[in-house]
Amino acid sequence: MLQVENLHVRYGEVTALSGVDIVAKEGEFVTLIGANGAGKSTLLRTISGLSRPSEGAISYRDSRIDRLPAHAIVGLGLVHVPERRSLFPAMTVMENLELGAYRLKEKSEFGGRLRSVFDDFPVLEEKQDRLAGNMSGGEQQMCAIARGLMLGPKLLLLDEPSLGLSPLLVGMLGTIMKRLHEGGLSIILVEQNAFLALRLADRAYVLERGRIALEGTGRELLNSDRVRKAYLGL
Numbered sequence: 001m002l003q004v005e006n007l008h009v010r011y012g013e014v015t016a017l018s019g020v021d022i023v024a025k026e027g028e029f030v031t032l033i034g035a036n037g038a039g040k041s042t043l044l045r046t047i048s049g050l051s052r053p054s055e056g057a058i059s060y061r062d063s064r065i066d067r068l069p070a071h072a073i074v075g076l077g078l079v080h081v082p083e084r085r086s087l088f089p090a091m092t093v094m095e096n097l098e099l100g101a102y103r104l105k106e107k108s109e110f111g112g113r114l115r116s117v118f119d120d121f122p123v124l125e126e127k128q129d130r131l132a133g134n135m136s137g138g139e140q141q142m143c144a145i146a147r148g149l150m151l152g153p154k155l156l157l158l159d160e161p162s163l164g165l166s167p168l169l170v171g172m173l174g175t176i177m178k179r180l181h182e183g184g185l186s187i188i189l190v191e192q193n194a195f196l197a198l199r200l201a202d203r204a205y206v207l208e209r210g211r212i213a214l215e216g217t218g219r220e221l222l223n224s225d226r227v228r229k230a231y232l233g234l
Contacts, residue, residue, distance in 0.1 A: 001026045001155060001186055002047070002078075007056035009042050009210075016042040018210045020056070024155065024188055024203070029181045031189045031197035031218065033231055034207035040190040041083055043207070044157045047188075048080035049073040060155075075103065077154030083163065083190075085144040089133025093124055093143055096132050100150030109152075117146040120176060138169035145176070155186045162193045170196060194231035198222045206231075 002024040009017040017039045024030045032040050045051040047058055049070035058066040065073055074080075087096055097117065101110050118125040121142045127135065132143055141161055148156060158177070162170045174196050181187055181200070191197035198204055201218030206227065214221060221227045 001028070001061060002188070003057075003059045004043070004047065005057045005059075007043070007046065007058065008054045009039075009046055009051055010054045016210055017046070017053075020207075020210070020212055022205055022212070022215075024186060027184065027186055028202045029177075029187045029189070029200050031191060031201040031204045032207055033191060033194045033197050033204065033221075033227075034213075036192070038207040039210040040207050041159055042210075044080060044082075044159050044188070044190055047073075048078060048157060050080070074151060077152070078157065079148045079151045079153035079155070080157040081144050081148040081159065081161065083159040085140050087132040087140055087144055087147070089131065091132060092129050093132055093135070094128040096143055096147050097124070097128075097150050100147035103151060113150050113152065117149050120149070120180070121146050137164050138166070138172070141165065141169075141173065142176075149180075153185065155188065156180070158187060158189045158191075160190060160192060162191060162196060174200065194227065195222075198227075 004020060004022045007017050007020040020043060032043065034040050042051060046053055049068055053066050057064060060076055060078060097114065101113060104110055123139055124143055124146055132140060161173055165173065170193060177187065178200055189197055198218040198221050204216060204218045204221045205212050206214040214224065
């Protein structure tokens with residue numbers, strides 16, 4: 001579904017990614033773990049068109065997308081839920097969700113998508129008239145994911161969704177992500193909570209200093225001594 005080949009990203013003299021190769025197959029849950037500054041968010045931003053590669057190629061369903069603008073990539077069904085949510089805090093939950101549906105051509109589709117995200121996130125239906133900036137961190141994260149789902153993604157890119165959440169909310173979020181995947185959605189998750197990420201993963205990668213250091217199934221990396229020591233505190 002998605003193939004990243006020999007990807008290099010530079011910001012001036014700083015190299016953020018160097019020779020990165022990853023694959024996400026149709027229906028897979030792929031996770032990327034690594035320390036702060038390893039290049040995880042840069043990789044998602046480059047896939048979604050917010051950053052430009054210096055070298056390499058990104059292909060989606062056998063077509064190159066690495067020179068497309070971000071709005072065209074969204075139109076193909078790749079939806080990026082960024083780190084720290086990026087909601088519009090002075091707008092209501094409903095208004096944020098409506099913005100997520102901006103590409104819909106038929107108004108009749110809106111109701112079905114809205115019903116679907118309210119089924120996944122019941123608290124958003126209860127608080128649809130509340131300003132997004134007045135909600136808790138967990139509720140804001142749910143709203144950010146729901147806004148992305150309103151676009152009808154085929155591949156969902158999630159950047160650090162558990163950041164700043166309590167252990168209880170992290171567990172709830174893990175359940176939601178698992179349910180979305182079991183419903184047929186392909187997901188690429190960037191996450192510092194390595195235990196959560198690897199438990200969910202079909203395929204997993206470890207990024208270190210802008211390079212892929214390890215790859216395998218989620219179970220293989222959970223059982224890797226290197227991963228257990230560096231990322232799981234075991």
